[in-house]
Amino acid sequence: MDKDQIKQTYSMRDIVEQYGFRPNRAGYIKCPFHSGDRTASMKIYAHDAHCFGCNWNGDIFKFVQEMDNCSFKEAFLQLGGEYGKLTPERKRDIQKARAAVAERRQKESEKKAALQECICDIDFYRAEIERWEPMSDRWCFCMNELQKALYVHGELTGVPY
Numbered sequence: 001m002d003k004d005q006i007k008q009t010y011s012m013r014d015i016v017e018q019y020g021f022r023p024n025r026a027g028y029i030k031c032p033f034h035s036g037d038r039t040a041s042m043k044i045y046a047h048d049a050h051c052f053g054c055n056w057n058g059d060i061f062k063f064v065q066e067m068d069n070c071s072f073k074e075a076f077l078q079l080g081g082e083y084g085k086l087t088p089e090r091k092r093d094i095q096k097a098r099a100a101v102a103e104r105r106q107k108e109s110e111k112k113a114a115l116q117e118c119i120c121d122i123d124f125y126r127a128e129i130e131r132w133e134p135m136s137d138r139w140c141f142c143m144n145e146l147q148k149a150l151y152v153h154g155e156l157t158g159v160p161y
């Protein structure tokens with residue numbers, strides 16, 4: 001497919017749904033490109049989207065590029081794009097591009113899961129520390145685990161919890 005065929009094949013809505021967004025009745029989703037978008041400021045049109053919060057504006061290619069942090073070429077290949085005749089080399093390029101994007105997504109979701117778990121641990125051990133007598137075995141154990149979890153959190157996000 002070339003660029004125009006891809007645009008005819010996928011609506012903007014198809015693409016955002018692939019990333020797990022569900023436009024509300026008015027056709028808005030929570031904008032993935034600025035944080036704290038509680039009211040859903042991104043309007044999904046047939047072939048592009050516009051965020052009234054941060055002014056992000058783009059088509060399906062730009063959306064994929066920025067969601068997957070990839071180049072236009074990778075997004076194009078990812079969406080089924082082909083450059084001219086499909087030689088074995090090109091096929092390999094496409095597979096490589098898809099694998100690269102899949103790997104990035106995988107890493108992102110692993111990181112998210114690890115962070116979730118880590119925040120859970122921090123909350124749990126903080127509550128435990130409140131419950132137990134300071135310097136008791138359990139208290140010391142929880143303190144130790146809390147420090148570990150805080151360290152992991154720092155490693156994952158670069159900021160203290």
Ligand SMILES: [Zn+2]
Nearest residue numbers: 031034051054
């Ligand atoms: Zn936005």
